[in-house]
Amino acid sequence: MTIELIPVPGLPEIGEGDDLADLVAAHADLADGDVVVVAQKIVSKAEGALARPRPGEDPAQARRRIAREQATRIVADTDEVLVTETAHGFVCANAGIDASNVPDGALSLLPDDPDASARRIRGRLQALTGRDVAVVVADTFGRPWRMGQTDVAIGVAGLAPIRDERGGADRHGARLEVTEVAVADELAAAADLVRRKADGVPVVVIRGFSWEPDEAATARLLVRPAEQDLFRRGEKP
Amino acid sequence: MTIELIPVPGLPEIGEGDDLADLVAAHADLADGDVVVVAQKIVSKAEGALARPRPGEDPAQARRRIAREQATRIVADTDEVLVTETAHGFVCANAGIDASNVPDGALSLLPDDPDASARRIRGRLQALTGRDVAVVVADTFGRPWRMGQTDVAIGVAGLAPIRDERGGADRHGARLEVTEVAVADELAAAADLVRRKADGVPVVVIRGFSWEPDEAATARLLVRPAEQDLFRRGEKP
Numbered sequence: 001m002t003i004e005l006i007p008v009p010g011l012p013e014i015g016e017g018d019d020l021a022d023l024v025a026a027h028a029d030l031a032d033g034d035v036v037v038v039a040q041k042i043v044s045k046a047e048g049a050l051a052r053p054r055p056g057e058d059p060a061q062a063r064r065r066i067a068r069e070q071a072t073r074i075v076a077d078t079d080e081v082l083v084t085e086t087a088h089g090f091v092c093a094n095a096g097i098d099a100s101n102v103p104d105g106a107l108s109l110l111p112d113d114p115d116a117s118a119r120r121i122r123g124r125l126q127a128l129t130g131r132d133v134a135v136v137v138a139d140t141f142g143r144p145w146r147m148g149q150t151d152v153a154i155g156v157a158g159l160a161p162i163r164d165e166r167g168g169a170d171r172h173g174a175r176l177e178v179t180e181v182a183v184a185d186e187l188a189a190a191a192d193l194v195r196r197k198a199d200g201v202p203v204v205v206i207r208g209f210s211w212e213p214d215e216a217a218t219a220r221l222l223v224r225p226a227e228q229d230l231f232r233r234g235e236k237p
Numbered sequence: 238m239t240i241e242l243i244p245v246p247g248l249p250e251i252g253e254g255d256d257l258a259d260l261v262a263a264h265a266d267l268a269d270g271d272v273v274v275v276a277q278k279i280v281s282k283a284e285g286a287l288a289r290p291r292p293g294e295d296p297a298q299a300r301r302r303i304a305r306e307q308a309t310r311i312v313a314d315t316d317e318v319l320v321t322e323t324a325h326g327f328v329c330a331n332a333g334i335d336a337s338n339v340p341d342g343a344l345s346l347l348p349d350d351p352d353a354s355a356r357r358i359r360g361r362l363q364a365l366t367g368r369d370v371a372v373v374v375a376d377t378f379g380r381p382w383r384m385g386q387t388d389v390a391i392g393v394a395g396l397a398p399i400r401d402e403r404g405g406a407d408r409h410g411a412r413l414e415v416t417e418v419a420v421a422d423e424l425a426a427a428a429d430l431v432r433r434k435a436d437g438v439p440v441v442v443i444r445g446f447s448w449e450p451d452e453a454a455t456a457r458l459l460v461r462p463a464e465q466d467l468f469r470r471g472e473k474p
Contacts, residue, residue: 001244001431002241002242002243002244002431003241003242003427003430003431004239004240004241004242005239005240005241005242005427006239007238007239076467076468078467081467083467090382091381091382140418143380143381143382144328144380144381144382144461144466144467144468144469145327145328145380145381145460145461145466145468145469146389146419146422146459146460146461147399147417147419147458147459147460147461148398148399148417148418148419148420148422148459149417149418149419150418150419150422150423150426151423152383161385162384162385163433165433180384180385180386181377181385181386181387181429181433182383182384182385182386182387183385183430185383185385185387185426186387186388186426186427186429186430187430189387189422189423189426189427190240190242190423190426190427190430192418192423193240193420193423193424193427193443193446194238194239194240194446196400196402206430209430221384222383222384222385223382223383223384224381224382224383224384229381229382230313230315230318230320230381231313231381231382231468232381232382
């Protein structure tokens with residue numbers, strides 16, 4: 001079955017207190033089964049998850065300072081990059097804090113609880129439209145070993161973020177080996193294809209993807225537990 | 238603009254010497270600008286990039302042995318997983334060797350040169366259909382820090398695998414910070430959404446994505462050079 005990646009154009013600049021679901025419902029014609037992928041940046045803006053540099057501090061300095069203050073683990077710290085583990089468990093550069101597409105020199109922080117953000121947006125969308133949709137909150141992360149960034153899921157609501165195919169058989173009857181597909185990350189990555197960072201299309205509707213319902217979904221399932229992670233070197237601060 | 242992810246159904250079981258482009262052209266109605274995402278597994282089968290366990294060796298043992306023989310670096314080696322750097326520079330479990338969807342107990346190896354595979358398929362598709370398409374060869378890799386696997390690009394033809402947005406400005410005129418988008422990996426991940434590993438849909442057409450032409454494209458641009466990689470621990474064997 002064909003899947004469509006549909007950008008939602010025309011959203012206004014988002015400010016603290018804005019109702020994202022209301023704006024999405026007004027600008028998109030949702031259908032049952034859609035996955036609504038929302039960029040972290042507008043979730044943080046709507047929730048007021050912003051910070052400001054101190055007087056005399058430039059944005060890059062402020063970002064490193066705040067990332068370090070928030071870190072539960074310093075994974076790498078060089079002149080070029082600070083990689084930390086956040087309270088959510090995400091491992092990313094500068095704790096996901098950044099300064100692009102934020103007005104007036106402010107910095108956007110990650111939402112306190114991106115799953116809760118996704119659940120709120122999903123609940124409101126269902127109330128407003130009557131449609132049963134899933135929601136993914138996406139952010140742009142780098143990765144070890146590979147160049148460039150891709151979008152990944154930092155919050156989910158309604159859908160299982162990982163599809164477990166263990167125990168399945170391939171077309172020859174052999175046991176499937178690659179068996180836990182990070183579908184929420186693949187949804188986030190797919191949504192990123194329909195926009196450039198500069199063009200202000202922070203919401204994408206994915207139509208036709210057959211997701212597995214999960215009312216207790218959490219993107220924390222996408223976080224490898226530190227004790228199982230061969231590559232999460234670094235120390236608690 | 239909406240992007241479509243279109244599965245190509247009905248492909249037969251692939252064997253050594255099969256002309257993948259001929260099969261794709263017969264089963265898909267391609268348009269100019271399409272990206273054709275082809276699973277590594279059928280590329281390896283068509284190219285005969287297979288290996289067999291030695292007598293008395295089970296597939297998992299054989300996979301580890303061959304992965305170790307092919308490794309340019311052992312990145313991690315535990316009871317549960319062997320992560321190596323391959324001759325291509327990819328860092329992945331078991332050198333990308335696996336046993337699912339391969340007949341008769343054989344193991345599929347990565348293609349020798351997945352960019353060359355992609356170029357051959359692209360050239361043949363253009364000759365057969367007259368369409369200007371790009372080709373991505375995709376494989377399923379795990380990743381540090383996050384659970385589950387996603388598909389990534391191991392070979393590309395026709396399109397720039399990374400879109401460099403450095404120097405761009407956001408909607409507030411600020412310099413964009415997240416600026417190198419691994420679009421080939423996002424294309425591979427998106428394609429994976431339309432199939433399950435078990436269902437035998439190894440080719441997906443992505444329609445409507447605005448790619449940057451690059452006649453000298455190589456997926457090696459997606460490989461972080463080891464000397465810039467903070468997380469490629471391990472030694473040359």
